[in-house]
Amino acid sequence: MASQEIENLASALARLPGLGPRSARRAVLWLVKHRENALGQLVDALGAVRESLVECEVCGNVDTQNPCGICTDTRRDPKSICVVEDVSDLWALDRARLFTGRYHVLGGKLSALDGVGPEDLAIESLLARVGAKHGEDKVEEVVLAMNATLEGQTTAHYLAERLEQFPLRITQLAHGLPVGGELDYLDEGTLAQALRARRPLG
Numbered sequence: 001m002a003s004q005e006i007e008n009l010a011s012a013l014a015r016l017p018g019l020g021p022r023s024a025r026r027a028v029l030w031l032v033k034h035r036e037n038a039l040g041q042l043v044d045a046l047g048a049v050r051e052s053l054v055e056c057e058v059c060g061n062v063d064t065q066n067p068c069g070i071c072t073d074t075r076r077d078p079k080s081i082c083v084v085e086d087v088s089d090l091w092a093l094d095r096a097r098l099f100t101g102r103y104h105v106l107g108g109k110l111s112a113l114d115g116v117g118p119e120d121l122a123i124e125s126l127l128a129r130v131g132a133k134h135g136e137d138k139v140e141e142v143v144l145a146m147n148a149t150l151e152g153q154t155t156a157h158y159l160a161e162r163l164e165q166f167p168l169r170i171t172q173l174a175h176g177l178p179v180g181g182e183l184d185y186l187d188e189g190t191l192a193q194a195l196r197a198r199r200p201l202g
């Protein structure tokens with residue numbers, strides 16, 4: 001039997017997405033074997049992240065600064081906002097380096113079964129962002145990058161209805177995305193094709 005400290009570490013790692021008890025134990029064993037280098041770096045990195053991680057008050061991204069690096073990047077096009085369900089979707093899309101605008105994280109998707117309604121998502125702040133821009137920074141396009149699930153598409157249609165009051169173009173990712181697929185698990189080629197082939201909604 002391993003010590004209680006090692007068991008606690010394995011249990012903590014097992015709670016991470018994609019890691020079960022066996023994978024967590026293998027990760028702990030690897031860390032123990034490489035404790036001189038890897039373990040210290042991991043502890044330092046986790047400590048630094050714990051102290052500095054914040055949620056961007058503009059878009060909902062997670063970063064070490066507020067507003068986040070994407071929102072403060074002057075090379076980004078403020079006229080285009082890509083709406084995603086979660087931060088993991090934002091990171092997946094941004095890895096493809098094809099979308100040059102800004103993002104907005106809803107914090108989930110509409111789901112009657114799970115009791116998630118419009119008031120539980122960052123929808124009002126999106127409408128405020130779209131409505132507040134004037135002059136050269138006026139938002140001209142909102143890309144609805146919802147996951148290709150029933151709840152994702154329901155959320156996209158609800159947002160499209162709410163955004164109709166604004167004079168802008170509403171597009172969504174092409175349905176080359178697999179039905180039931182989630183952005184965070186797609187390769188960059190698939191994401192790139194979906195972004196290029198985005199089309200008007202409705």
